[in-house]
Amino acid sequence: MRTQNLETLQRIARLGSFSLAAEEANMTLSSVSMQMKALEEELGAELFDRASRPPRLTPLGRRVAEQAGNVLHEDQVLRELCSIGEGLAGTFRLGVISSYATRLIPKFLQMAPMNAPGAEFDVSTGLSSDLSASVLSGRLDAAVVTRAGREDPLLRFDTMGRDPMVLALPKGARGETLRQLADELRFLHFQPLSGIGRVIADTLAKHKIDVRRARIFDSIETTMECVNIGIGFTLLPEPDVKRYAAADVKILQPKIGRVEREVALVTRIEPSAERWRGALLDMLATTERLAQGEQKRTAAGMDD
Amino acid sequence: MRTQNLETLQRIARLGSFSLAAEEANMTLSSVSMQMKALEEELGAELFDRASRPPRLTPLGRRVAEQAGNVLHEDQVLRELCSIGEGLAGTFRLGVISSYATRLIPKFLQMAPMNAPGAEFDVSTGLSSDLSASVLSGRLDAAVVTRAGREDPLLRFDTMGRDPMVLALPKGARGETLRQLADELRFLHFQPLSGIGRVIADTLAKHKIDVRRARIFDSIETTMECVNIGIGFTLLPEPDVKRYAAADVKILQPKIGRVEREVALVTRIEPSAERWRGALLDMLATTERLAQGEQKRTAAGMDD
DNA sequence: AGTTTAAGTTCAGATATTCTAAAGCTATGC
DNA sequence: GCATAGCTTTAGAATATCTGAACTTAAACT
CATH class of the missing domain: 3.40.190.10 (Periplasmic binding protein-like II)
Incomplete structure (x- = not known):
């Protein structure tokens, strides 16, 4: 099936004759005639009654011309998808x-x-x-x-x-540096296989900080909830800490220099x-x- | 645009490679490749990333393959219209x-x-x-x-x-033949330009019945309503008379032989x-x- | 890392399709 | 009945598409 043939059929239906359709589309009349012949052949259907001089659409031809509009519309949508120059398509x-x-x-x-x-x-x-x-x-x-x-x-x-990583300490924590806190409290370590976890692990390793009794979580929300109720402290991106921290949680920049994800x-x-x-x-x-x-x-x- | 190219694109999207698509469609691999090249050219869009070896659909190609389904579906509807063998299409x-x-x-x-x-x-x-x-x-x-x-x-x-034509007489009419009734009552003549009107006029002419003071109506319902309230009598197809006649309206076969529409x-x-x-x-x-x-x-x- | 294999691309030639122009028909209008 | 407009047909030219073979290369396999 060639969409051009459907366009020609539509034109004929709209204009009422092969010759007007040919003129509008800048084609020769014989092209139009041959296209319609090919279309009828392909569909195995009589679309025109050729006994009368502008060939008359049969009821089926009229319906097919209408349905051709649907095909062409979907085709148009497809082409417009492809012609979005700027922007995502x-x-x-x-x-x-x-x-x-x-x-x-x-x-x-x-x-x-x-x-x-x-x-x-x-x-x-x-x-x-x-x-x-x-x-x-x-x-x-x-x-x-x-x-x-x-x-x-x-x-x-x-x-x-870049999100700065900050320390989130439960109410009552006394230490102010990572090292002090690691001695005082349980460290809530975000999943080391994740990107954030890697940043944390790298930071701890770089400064040779030993976080005994660490707990591993793979959810930021869970981790922060544990900080909120005093189970330990953690090191996480500032926006996430601020989103989930309870009002009495203390938030500190780590003293060991800027840590970022x-x-x-x-x-x-x-x-x-x-x-x-x-x-x-x-x-x-x-x-x-x-x-x-x-x-x-x-x-x-x-x-x- | 050629729908075959869209089918091929869909097949590639479904099967994941040009060669599998070629196999399924009984085409050569080079045909598939050339069809896709032509499609990209026509749409002015990169549908595949050919750097990797089964060429990967680009995001746009993926979307186009999806939209191709819509085009092909409408095309299928069109073909099915044409392949209704028996019955009306x-x-x-x-x-x-x-x-x-x-x-x-x-x-x-x-x-x-x-x-x-x-x-x-x-x-x-x-x-x-x-x-x-x-x-x-x-x-x-x-x-x-x-x-x-x-x-x-x-x-x-x-x-x-064929509908037999019957006489519809208002309550109290005494005549029994068209001729008698024509003398006694006003004749309600259905629009002579219509088919029924022609049948009536031909019948009256054939039997040389003179309906003085005839009234012409072009609605069956109006005519029967007039009979119902005693304005005159009429000659109309039996099913219509029965549909609209009041209970007290008398219905007679005309004595002059079977009159039909x-x-x-x-x-x-x-x-x-x-x-x-x-x-x-x-x-x-x-x-x-x-x-x-x-x-x-x-x-x-x-x-x- | 080098080799093999499978998968696409390209090319040249064969085939098929579609177009144009001209000639041929035939409803329709006068 | 004749003229004309409008469609069909035909032949040949221009295009487009297909096939098979040679070429290229990413991915898989030593």
Whole structure:
């Protein structure tokens, strides 16, 4: 089936004759005639009654011309998908680290239809290392991960932002440095296989801090809840700590220098990704900005 | 645009590689490759990332493959319209004489989706002569009309049924023959330009009956309402008289012999009409049978 | 790390399709 | 009945598409 033939059929139905259709489409009359002959042959149906001089559409031909409109409409939608110059067009399989998902995904999905009407997003969550591996193997197109250590040279990491890591201490804790606190309290260690966990483990190792009796959690919310009720202290990104900390939890910058987790968009290095990587980064940045603004407003509201 | 290319794209998206798609479709691998190259060219879009060896769909390619499904689905609908062997397929522009419309159209439109799922009907009403002219000129595909006198040789009339014409007399009328009644009462003459009107006029002329003070109406319901309240008598098809007559109205066979109106389906004589004329006649006959059954049941119900 | 294999791409030629222009029909209108 | 407009047909040219073979290369396997 060739869509041009359906267009010609529609034109004939609209204009009432082969010759007017030919004129409008800048084709020869014989082309029009041959196209319709081919269409009838392919469909195995009589679309025209050729006994009368402008050939008359049969009832079936009339209906087929109508249905041709549906086919052509879907075809048009397809072409418009492809002619979105700027902006995102396509179905993107996007991964987001669990520790960032809460902050990003709801707002992102809410904004997506406005920011990128030509795009669909299949979002999934996981650990930085798994997500990076999925991007590398092609199961995902892109992922938001925490940067850490060695990075595959086939992948590209575009930093989206840096969150300072802060200490969250339960009410009554006395120490002020990581080392002091590690002696005094149980350390709540975020899953070392995750990006944040790697940052934490690297920091502890670098300063040779021994956290005896550490507990491992793989949920930020759970970890903070444990801090809230005094089970131990932890080291986590500031925005997450502020989101979940109870009013009496003490928040400190670690004295051992700035500790950060760096959040990045990871994509494969390949020519076709150049078309959309920038737009996706823009969109994520916009979302982040809006989400942070909202969080601040919420926090402000809570102060009242 | 060629739908085959979209099918190939879908196959690749489903099977994951060009070669599997080629195998499934019994094509050579190079055909598949060339089709996809042509599709990308036509759409002006990169659908595949050819750096990796089964070429990977880009996000846009994934979305296009999905939308291709919509195009192909509409195409399939179109083909199925054409492959309805028996039965009606198409959009039929159908005329029905006003004096028959009440009896036929509601039931007909109600049954249509079941009886002829592949058909649509644009129904209009009018006089037999106008409807026949419309069929002849192609504004209608077929019409249900009253047969009368000379018929165009380019048209074909298939009789659907015959309604005996009966006299309807108001309460207290004394005459028993048309002639007696014409002397006694005002004659309510149905629109002589219509089919029924022609039958009436022909009958009166044939028997040289003079209906002084006749009144002309172009609605059966109005005519019968006038009989009901004693304004005059009339001669109309039995089913219509029975439908609208008040309980005290007297109904008589005319003594001058059987007077009938013959209802027929009129269509152009042309090869393509052969495909559907029979099916349409069947459908109308079925509808009529059901409608009559219903009318009888209603009448029986009223007797209770 | 080098080799093999499988999977795509490209090319040249064969085949099929579609177009144009001209000639041929035939309803329709005068 | 004749003229004309409108469609069909035909032949040949221009395109497009397919096949099979040679070529390339990513991924898998020593």
